[in-house]
Amino acid sequence: MDARLPVGRHVVESSGALMLKDVKPGDEGVYNCRVENFLGSVNASLNVTVQFGPHVSLSSKRLMAEETQNVSIACNATGRPSPLITWSKLVGSLAKDGIKAQGGTLKINNVTRKEGGIYICKAENILGSATDTAQLMVFSPLRFTVRPPQEVTPFIGSTLRLSCSAESDLSPTTYWRKEGKSSLSLNSNVLLNGTLVLQTIKKTHEGSYVCKASNALTTIEAKVKINSQIATSCSVIKKYVSSVSGNYVIDPDGEGGLAPFSVFCDMTNKSGVGATVISHDSESRTHVKGYERPGSYSRDIHYTGANLSQLANLTRVSLQCEQFIKYECHGSIFWFPHQADSWWVSRDSEKMTYWGGASPGSGKCACGMNNSCADPSTVCNCDKNDLVWREDSGLLTDKSKLPVKQLRFGDTGHGGEESYYTLGKLKCFGIA
Ligand SMILES: [Ca+2]
Ligand SMILES: [Ca+2]
Numbered sequence: 335m336d337a338r339l340p341v342g343r344h345v346v347e348s349s350g351a352l353m354l355k356d357v358k359p360g361d362e363g364v365y366n367c368r369v370e371n372f373l374g375s376v377n378a379s380l381n382v383t384v385q386f387g388p389h390v391s392l393s394s395k396r397l398m399a400e401e402t403q404n405v406s407i408a409c410n411a412t413g414r415p416s417p418l419i420t421w422s423k424l425v426g427s428l429a430k431d432g433i434k435a436q437g438g439t440l441k442i443n444n445v446t447r448k449e450g451g452i453y454i455c456k457a458e459n460i461l462g463s464a465t466d467t468a469q470l471m472v473f474s475p476l477r478f479t480v481r482p483p484q485e486v487t488p489f490i491g492s493t494l495r496l497s498c499s500a501e502s503d504l505s506p507t508t509y510w511r512k513e514g515k516s517s518l519s520l521n522s523n524v525l526l527n528g529t530l531v532l533q534t535i536k537k538t539h540e541g542s543y544v545c546k547a548s549n550a551l552t553t554i555e556a557k558v559k560i561n562s563q564i565a566t567s568c569s570v571i572k573k574y575v576s577s578v579s580g581n582y583v584i585d586p587d588g589e590g591g592l593a594p595f596s597v598f599c600d601m602t603n604k605s606g607v608g609a610t611v612i613s614h615d616s617e618s619r620t621h622v623k624g625y626e627r628p629g630s631y632s633r634d635i636h637y638t639g640a641n642l643s644q645l646a647n648l649t650r651v652s653l654q655c656e657q658f659i660k661y662e663c664h665g666s667i668f669w670f671p672h673q674a675d676s677w678w679v680s681r682d683s684e685k686m687t688y689w690g691g692a693s694p695g696s697g698k699c700a701c702g703m704n705n706s707c708a709d710p711s712t713v714c715n716c717d718k719n720d721l722v723w724r725e726d727s728g729l730l731t732d733k734s735k736l737p738v739k740q741l742r743f744g745d746t747g748h749g750g751e752e753s754y755y756t757l758g759k760l761k762c763f764g765i766a
Pocket of ligand 2: 665666667719745751
């Protein structure tokens, strides 16, 4: 009310008329005319409304959206009287579910590619009209075409490959990060196709990794938890880690429980399936003489680097186990079906009255399985009990009883009676 009249654009004529030139929207308001002389004064006021044609501007000239997003385009229109806003599309129609014009805002829910194009906002009043346009571009959503697993537990020493790739119209880039680190660890690289390769897995590789894919519109990510585990046997190492024979650490019962231990892996044995080979302190051919009573000779077997519980777990995770055993006799008998003068003791301290090459529990030696023994009426060559060097030998293969814990011999006390025994290494192979 106290505003000044526009500077330079108004004239008060001699008749008392106020003339405004170059009227602008800001000239609106109440104008007061005051007439006064020495007898007093009178006031008159007039409300002036300025009408002007519409002007429009869109919030954005170019909009990019992914399919299924909701899009809104705002059209700011000025003019007096207030202009009427209408929306149209340069090509095609707006008559569709999910497209709503509310005042100056056009809302498109769940946008599809068909809704891409040029949108026109038109504002009209009695003084004229104005338009503005915006281009909407709709792209396929960014998504993973190959997503890595959420959790992996590779074997120590193995190479881990994790694929990750994404696609969208806006060519995305993928990259890997280890959580809490700005770069990946050593011994890792990312192939051009987005595959993360971690070589010679170690405990330090463990952690959360994330594959991120980004395009101009958005970023998506896939998390992978990487653990590690020690192989349970040489066959597992052969399959997943290495085919080079040598010493390796295995942990047959997995994490926790019994401690891991070092073994020799023969990767060429057993048609290349990889054999876990356990040595012991009684591998050399050993002479027995002077022990007459059944089982009076006793030899405990001590395995190198592992106790019997650890080895029991090795047999459990292996498909097969075997241990070679040989008895060379000179008048010294087994006599299994009767009192048994000699036997072997299982890992669980059971007296085992059959010999290598025969079926477990058969009470025989190998020759007894096909009636080929030196004396056909017996089940072991040594049971002939003459003073001729004879031999019973073969593999023990019952993995629920192996390895051999102890050897017991007798019938070597009388004149001319003697023997030699040989016990091979424990070998386990295959993945149970
Ligand atoms: Ca363990
Ligand atoms: Ca004898």
